Amino acid sequence: MPENPPNADELLHILLDQFWDTFPPTWNHIRVNIRALAARQFDLTVEQFHVLRLIRKGITSASELAEVKQISRPAVSQAVDGLAERGLVVRRTHAQDRRRAQLELTPAGEALLDTIFQHNRAWMAEKLTGLSAEEMRAVIQGLTVLHQVFNPSSQFDNMKPPATGGHPK
Numbered sequence: 001m002p003e004n005p006p007n008a009d010e011l012l013h014i015l016l017d018q019f020w021d022t023f024p025p026t027w028n029h030i031r032v033n034i035r036a037l038a039a040r041q042f043d044l045t046v047e048q049f050h051v052l053r054l055i056r057k058g059i060t061s062a063s064e065l066a067e068v069k070q071i072s073r074p075a076v077s078q079a080v081d082g083l084a085e086r087g088l089v090v091r092r093t094h095a096q097d098r099r100r101a102q103l104e105l106t107p108a109g110e111a112l113l114d115t116i117f118q119h120n121r122a123w124m125a126e127k128l129t130g131l132s133a134e135e136m137r138a139v140i141q142g143l144t145v146l147h148q149v150f151n152p153s154s155q156f157d158n159m160k161p162p163a164t165g166g167h168p169k
Contacts, residue, residue: 045079047079054069087108088112
């Protein structure tokens with residue numbers, strides 16, 4: 001005798017279990033790969049990589065970086081010093097408060113982040129190449145639905161890759 005299909009409550013329970021079995025481990029694999037790329041191929045510490053990423057996102061002072069990363073200002077300064085020595089970050093005097101420095105990525109810093117994310121995107125593409133076109137469409141549809149549920153105010157074009165290359169900035 002065939003089993004009854006799951007009802008809405010049972011489906012929701014299955015969905016939540018599948019979500020937690022999928023997203024955190026998947027995101028962890030992606031993060032580990034990005035960090036390994038940054039360290040192995042580009043000789044960046046995890047902190048330096050995070051500092052570059054956060055500066056790109058608009059966090060431009062050492063105190064803001066320390067607060068966001070929840071690390072000491074000396075640890076941030078050490079990471080910034082190493083990045084500045086490599087020509088990846090510059091310190092500029094703050095326009096309103098000459099005692100404060102604003103951090104900016106140099107073109108080399110921007111290019112390095114772009115390269116790391118391009119390598120990671122290629123790694124992800126390699127992982128996904130085994131999917132059939134139908135499976136890819138199903139994943140795109142599922143991700144689009146999740147994005148709309150968790151980000152209802154944003155406009156999301158599910159068939160066009162983000163202009164940023166699909167990486168966290």
